[in-house]
Amino acid sequence: MRELVVLGTASQAPTRTRNHNGYLLRWDDQGFLFDPGEGTQRQMLRAGVAVSAVTRICLTHFHGDHCLGLPGVVQRLSLDGVAHPVVAHYPASGREYFARLRHATPFREVADLREEPVAGDGVLASGPAGVLEARRLDHRVEAFGYRFTEPDGRRMLPERLAAHGIAGPDVGRLQRAGELVVDGRVVGLDEVSVPRRGQRFAFVMDTRLCDAVFALADGVDMLVIESTFLAEDEALARDYGHLTARQAASVAARCGVRQLVLTHFSQRYPDPSRFAAEAAAVFDGEIVVAQDLSRVPLPSRRS
Structure with a gap:
């Protein structure tokens, strides 16, 4: 099973229909939990996903909408007696924040949570299933994007x-x-x-356009990327370290992305169809405007 389970799609402020961030990439027997914002534990329950499905936690940065759900997830790992190790990646500059979140309240910690902070660009883990790497983005605080690449076969x-x-x-x-x-x-x-190209996935959150965004997105089958603003507010996007839907789509077009998943929407826009229309003007591939609790299958392998 290879799919993206969308747990939340809001940006700084949640709405009645959009929870704070949260994304679970199910990749065979692995589960990558990206940016668990506030309410992630409950969103996982609503999506029918057990915390035992999580094998890695990947934080892009320490703004609250991307990490305030971590305490609940960490404690649930122990409450449910998850037996396998869970590796946590996060910007090394935020060790203090991670420690506070991990031990936000007293609990009986029995789960094996292993911290592997990200200090710079490079490979974080590799094995038969693929290679996980990170690259530094351009945001108001230190932030990293992630990419998972399956070996060719x-x-x-x-x-x-x-x-x-x-x-x-x-x-x-x-x-x-x-x-x-x-x-x-x-x-x-x-x-x-015949040769079979390995599948590729990239996760890009809060950032301005930068070289790392294009490097992460290069040739991926699925690109999950923030599109906090619409083009009419590009100046705001630049000031606050974010992308517009048009910019996100231009990355997908330039990098040969097959499936573009837009998310992290500002509460100022009540009509999500505007993001799809803006992206479609510059990208002719598959566009998904993420919705809470939706499931997005990875595209089938290239022939």
Whole structure:
């Protein structure tokens, strides 16, 4: 299962229909919880997502709408007896804030929460599932965006496997070794498969346009990006360290993004369709205007 569960889409002030930020990326057996704002624990309950689904917590920065839900999530990990380790990434300059949030009230901490602060651009974690990296954004406080990249692989072609008489456990042996002897003939992996591009995801919150935004968004299948303002208020966006919907869409167009997910909307705009219309003027790919408690599947793999 690879999908984005949207827990909240408001910016500084929540509204009757939009909770503070919160996004859970479900990627096979992993769960990346991004920017748990106030009310995230309850939003997870409403979305039907258990806290045990979380394997990493990624904070972009320490403004309240992106982190005030952390105490509830941290305490729920222990309350529910989550057995697996949960890694927390956040700007290293905010260690003091994270410590305050983590221990906001007394509780019996039994969960294994491992802090791995982000000090600069680079890879945070890597493994068979993919590589998680961070890049510094341009906001009024230190902020980082995140990107997860699955390794490229190969897609097996059933008709070619059948033509060579390869089935069952032999398929796995061929994938691991790169070749297999069948009836005295060596069959190479490239004879029965084609390259398969790994899926890519990027998460970009509060920032002005900067090189890091484009680096994070480059070629991703899904870009979750703030669009706090509309173009008519671009000056405000610049002053407060944010993007407009048009700017977010221009990033997607320039970077070859397949699916653009707009979120983090200012309460000054009651009509969310305006964000979609503004983005569509510069980006002809798939546009999603995020709504609380919605689920957005990652696009299917590129052929």
